[in-house]
Amino acid sequence: MPETAQPDAAQPDAARGASALRTPAQRTGAEGTIRDDLGRGLNLRQLLVVVYLFLLVGWPLWRVVQETFFSGENYLVSALQDPAIQYALQVTLAATAWAVVLNTVFGITVGILLVRYEFPGKRALSALLDLPTSVSPIVVGLSLLLAYGPIHGVLGGPLFDLGIRLIFSFPGIVLAVTFISLPLVLRAVVPVLQEVGTEQEMAAKSLGASGFQVLRRITLPSIRWAAAYGIVLTLARAVGEFGAVVIVSGGVVGQTETATIAVQRLHQGFETGHAYAVGFLLALIAVAALVIVTILRPSEKR
Amino acid sequence: MTPTTSPSSAPDSRASAPEQATSRRGRGVGSGRRGRGLRTTLNLPASAALGVSVLWFSLLVLIPLALVFVAAGEHGLGYMWEVLTNQQTANAIRLTLTAAAAATAVNIVMGTLIAWVLVRDRFPGKRLIELLIDIPFALPSLVAGLVLLSLYGPGSPVGIDVLGTPYSVFLAVLFVTLPFVVRTVQPVLMAMDEEVEQAAESLGATRATNFRRVVLPALAPAIAAGATLSFARGVGEFGALVLLTGNRPNVSEGAPIRIQSYIEVDNTAAAASVAVFLLLVALSAILVLDLISRRVSRHA
Numbered sequence: 001m002p003e004t005a006q007p008d009a010a011q012p013d014a015a016r017g018a019s020a021l022r023t024p025a026q027r028t029g030a031e032g033t034i035r036d037d038l039g040r041g042l043n044l045r046q047l048l049v050v051v052y053l054f055l056l057v058g059w060p061l062w063r064v065v066q067e068t069f070f071s072g073e074n075y076l077v078s079a080l081q082d083p084a085i086q087y088a089l090q091v092t093l094a095a096t097a098w099a100v101v102l103n104t105v106f107g108i109t110v111g112i113l114l115v116r117y118e119f120p121g122k123r124a125l126s127a128l129l130d131l132p133t134s135v136s137p138i139v140v141g142l143s144l145l146l147a148y149g150p151i152h153g154v155l156g157g158p159l160f161d162l163g164i165r166l167i168f169s170f171p172g173i174v175l176a177v178t179f180i181s182l183p184l185v186l187r188a189v190v191p192v193l194q195e196v197g198t199e200q201e202m203a204a205k206s207l208g209a210s211g212f213q214v215l216r217r218i219t220l221p222s223i224r225w226a227a228a229y230g231i232v233l234t235l236a237r238a239v240g241e242f243g244a245v246v247i248v249s250g251g252v253v254g255q256t257e258t259a260t261i262a263v264q265r266l267h268q269g270f271e272t273g274h275a276y277a278v279g280f281l282l283a284l285i286a287v288a289a290l291v292i293v294t295i296l297r298p299s300e301k302r
Numbered sequence: 303m304t305p306t307t308s309p310s311s312a313p314d315s316r317a318s319a320p321e322q323a324t325s326r327r328g329r330g331v332g333s334g335r336r337g338r339g340l341r342t343t344l345n346l347p348a349s350a351a352l353g354v355s356v357l358w359f360s361l362l363v364l365i366p367l368a369l370v371f372v373a374a375g376e377h378g379l380g381y382m383w384e385v386l387t388n389q390q391t392a393n394a395i396r397l398t399l400t401a402a403a404a405a406t407a408v409n410i411v412m413g414t415l416i417a418w419v420l421v422r423d424r425f426p427g428k429r430l431i432e433l434l435i436d437i438p439f440a441l442p443s444l445v446a447g448l449v450l451l452s453l454y455g456p457g458s459p460v461g462i463d464v465l466g467t468p469y470s471v472f473l474a475v476l477f478v479t480l481p482f483v484v485r486t487v488q489p490v491l492m493a494m495d496e497e498v499e500q501a502a503e504s505l506g507a508t509r510a511t512n513f514r515r516v517v518l519p520a521l522a523p524a525i526a527a528g529a530t531l532s533f534a535r536g537v538g539e540f541g542a543l544v545l546l547t548g549n550r551p552n553v554s555e556g557a558p559i560r561i562q563s564y565i566e567v568d569n570t571a572a573a574a575s576v577a578v579f580l581l582l583v584a585l586s587a588i589l590v591l592d593l594i595s596r597r598v599s600r601h602a
Contacts, residue, residue, distance in 0.1 A: 049419045049431070052412055056477060057434045063452035063459075064445075110355050119342040119352065127592065132363055134587065136538025137443075138558040139577040142565060143366035146373050152570055154369055155361075179362055211347060240442025243540035243558070247565060260444045260541070267448065267545055276452070279445040286440035290433060 064283060067276040075273035076280060084253050085278060088262040091173065095245075095258065096238040098174040099181055103234050107185025108227060112219065114186075115193040132182040140179050141247025144172065148248075168250035173258060176244035181237040188230030189223050196222045229296045236289035240282055370581065373574035385575040390551050391560050395579065398557040401471040402536030405479055409532045410525055413483025420484070421491040438480045443541030446477055451546050466548035471556050474542035479535050483528030490524040527594050534587035538580055 068075050079085050113119075114126055132140070148156035148166040156166055166172050200222070204214045242260040249256040253265070259278055266275035344352060374382055385391060420431065438446060450473055455465045464470040494517075502512050540558035547554040557576055564573035 045415060046419055046423060046425060049412075049416050053416070053431060053434045056480065057437050060449040060453040061437065064449050067452055106355060106358065109351050110359075113344075113348060113352050113355065117343050117348055117352075119344050125356070128364070129359070131367065134534055134538075134585075135367065136540060136558055136561075136577070136580050138540040138561045139367075139370060139538070139580055142561060142570070142573055142577050143370045145565065146369040146570060146574070147366035155365070175362065179366075182359075182363065211345075236440045240440075240445065242442060242444040242544070247562070260442055263444055263448060264544060275448065279442075279448045282442045282445050283449070286442065286445075287433075287437065290436050290440045293436075294429075294433070 061283065064276055064280050067273065068280040071273065073273070075277040079274045079277035079281075082274065084257070085259075085262055085266075085274065087254050088257045088259045088278075089281075091170070091257065092239055092259040095170070095173045095177050096235055099178040099238040100231055100234050102174075102178050103181055103185050104227060104231055106182065107187075107189055107230060108220070108223070111186050111189035111193055111223075112215075115190055116198065129183045129186060132179050133184070137180060137241065137243025138247065140244035141176060144175055144179065144244070144248050148172065148175065167248050168252075169256060172248035173245055173256065176248045177238040177241050180241050180244050181234040184233040184237060185227060185230030188226045188233065192223050192226040193219075225296055229293060232289050232292050232296065236286050239285050367581070370574045370577050373570050374578040376571045376574075381571065382575040382578070385572045386579060390555070391557075391572075391576060393552045394555045394557045394560040395576070397468055397471055397555070398537055401468070401475045401556070402479075402533050402539075404472055405475040405536050406529050406533045408476060409479055409483045410529050413480075413528060413532075414487050414521065414525055416484045417487035417491055421488060435481050435484050438478050443478055443539065444544055447474060447542040447544055447546035450474065450477055450542070455546070465546070466550050466554050468554055470547040470554050471543060474546050475536040475539055478539050478542050479532040482532040482535065483525060486524045486528035486531070487521055490521055494520055523594050523597065526590075530587045530590050530594070534583060537583045 110129070114122060135143075145152065145167060147153055148159070150156055150160040150165060150167060153160070153167065159166060166175065200218050201214050204218050205211075209217070240260060241258075242264075245258050246261055246264075249258060249261065251257050251261045251265070253262075257265070259282060263275050263278045263282070266272075266278065386395065416431075416435065420428065420435075441449070451465065453460065454462050454470075454473060456463055464473055499512055499516050502516050503509075507515070538558060539556070540562070543549070543556045543559055547556065547559070549555045549559050557580060561573045561576050561580075564570070564576065
């Protein structure tokens with residue numbers, strides 16, 4: 001993270017290089033003063049971008065590292081020894097695993113259906129599939145509560161009578177994180193399915209491969225990097241979900257508390273160091289996911 | 303996460319020819335695409351897969367969301383209006399809309415500038431900037447609030463404390479919506495031909511004219527799309543507000559926080575009323591985005 005300031009230092013060089021590139025065009029009709037203005041302009045806009053991002057993202061992130069490790073003790077170690085925090089992390093990871101599995105199956109299935117088949121209502125379905133990421137998380141929580149809540153729930157009431165409890169228990173958390181990350185694998189897979197076309201699949205079929213064989217040997221391998229990209233996004237989103245989860249989980253410590261809910265509890269209970277430590281862990285997962293995604297992105301284009 | 307790719311851009315026509323070729327072989331996959339209306343190319347396994355997928359999607363997403371509308375209309379439109387005009391709720395909605403609009407305005411300027419710098423300029427550390435842009439996407443929004451609080455909260459090293467002020471909502475929204483305009487403008491800027499600008503320049507256009515008459519019109523649809531996403535996200539943002547704003551009623555309480563308080567006192571009808579309002583904003587954002595992307599693809 002200390003490299004945040006690095007582009008700053010390298011500024012003059014870059015600006016000089018860029019203005020040097022433009023000089024031939026400038027020489028045709030402009031005097032030296034304009035060229036100088038241009039050089040300064042370039043410098044200024046890069047500086048503006050770097051300072052803006054440093055103040056909005058870079059510095060705050062660095063503060064979390066400071067608060068976690070350099071404000072008295074190593075809060076990460078003591079946070080990880082707290083059984084309640086350990087449990088919250090386990091709940092988060094388990095729910096995330098469920099969301100990844102469910103959304104990968106759903107995303108690849110629906111992706112293939114949307115790209116390879118024609119059916120009535122396809123356009124509407126495709127548009128609706130973007131809803132989960134556009135809806136406010138708090139509304140997601142409310143909607144699941146209204147559907148599956150043990151008291152008010154339209155479907156949850158009858159299920160509760162059968163002894164099945166979804167909301168205020170682990171399945172509710174799974175529903176919430178699956179909901180908010182639903183289209184991420186789908187949206188990663190669709191462009192690649194369109195790109196690779198159907199030639200190989202057709203060739204395999206003409207050679208006598210069954211539908212299932214084509215799927216397993218041709219289609220799935222061709223989208224594996226795109227799917228991996230979508231899975232990483234799903235994972236990052238599911239690990240960090242708060243709004244939807246806080247409504248449906250009940251947030252009982254040691255039972256239905258997820259990592260993000262634990263951050264809120266610790267912060268409000270003035271265990272600031274531990275709150276920052278768990279926050280740091282979640283941020284670390286987010287940044288790791290981003291790095292993996294940037295590595296995957298080019299291979300997806302190839 | 304790439305908002306520019308139109309969600310429903312139909313499968314390319316390239317696919318149809320080979321598909322028709324095999325349908326002659328009797329595999330029953332592509333039976334021609336002439337009839338766009340009710341024609342289907344689904345075979346039995348595909349139909350089954352579609353059925354299960356739609357059922358799951360309905361149970362998980364569509365039915366619950368529909369129930370929010372039902373709950374909002376439970377006591378009639380009069381009640382809904384009463385909730386939305388309740389002083390504290392109205393203030394929360396006003397604050398959320400203002401903050402989202404203000405953050406979107408900043409994003410339009412800064413997002414375009416950042417995209418410009420990332421595409422047109424070369425400098426060391428560019429990859430780090432790219433990473434910083436995406437962090438608000440990946441960072442849990444609750445943690446985003448905590449992160450901002452460490453720098454702009456009580457005990458701030460820069461002497462700015464937004465806790466309990468309306469600016470906290472603006473700051474939270476500004477952080478979480480940072481990537482939208484950048485990421486929608488960037489690909490358009492990459493695809494743009496610099497020759498047009500050079501031609502304009504050689505014809506005597508100043509830099510300002512060039513930007514206003516050549517660059518901006520080409521970027522406008524992408525900027526609009528990014529702004530729509532940014533506004534919709536800003537209106538619905540919840541996690542980042544929880545720790546950062548202090549949630550003082552009428553001062554720094556956003557609409558999503560209001561929904562949560564309604565849920566906590568078990569007033570789901572009131573919660574749903576505010577939620578429907580937020581949903582309508584999100585839906586109209588999707589519609590605007592779809593219109594824009596369709597217009598762009600028609601011109602392309």
